[in-house]
Amino acid sequence: MASASFTIPGQPIGKGRPRASVIAGHVRMRTPQKTARWEAYAAQWMAGEWTGEPLRCPVSVRITATFERPKSKMWKRKPTPAYPHTSRPDADNIAKAVCDSMEKASVLHNDSCVYELTVVKWVADGHGQPRVTVEVQW
Numbered sequence: 001m002a003s004a005s006f007t008i009p010g011q012p013i014g015k016g017r018p019r020a021s022v023i024a025g026h027v028r029m030r031t032p033q034k035t036a037r038w039e040a041y042a043a044q045w046m047a048g049e050w051t052g053e054p055l056r057c058p059v060s061v062r063i064t065a066t067f068e069r070p071k072s073k074m075w076k077r078k079p080t081p082a083y084p085h086t087s088r089p090d091a092d093n094i095a096k097a098v099c100d101s102m103e104k105a106s107v108l109h110n111d112s113c114v115y116e117l118t119v120v121k122w123v124a125d126g127h128g129q130p131r132v133t134v135e136v137q138w
Helices: 033-049 091-104
Strands: 003-009 019-023 026-030 059-067 114-123 131-137
Touching (some): 033 091, 091 114, 091 131
Parallel strands (some): 059 114
Antiparallel strands (some): 059 131
């Protein structure tokens, strides 16, 4: 089984709800700007590391989203271990943003080829940086 791994530095962002507007009597749907910027940023990182053709075979994806540690949870004298992140964004919205980025980076032909998806959310330990790690197996 072949595999690839990508690390996207920065705070993870979940896929925002589509926004609708009426232009010349027609309804247009668009992705929120914050989501679009993050997806483009993530696609740029993945495209820089991916050299193959877009995958068309069944793919397993594991996403580990590590969030920035809140200042209220920083301690000077005690160890600051990582702990599960249980607030927004939701794990499924993170997965949507990552899979769409993989499609834009030409890692996947279409994100419908993902047959297994695992998303884990963590708050960084005391020295950890926010990031998204994506592991792909095919």
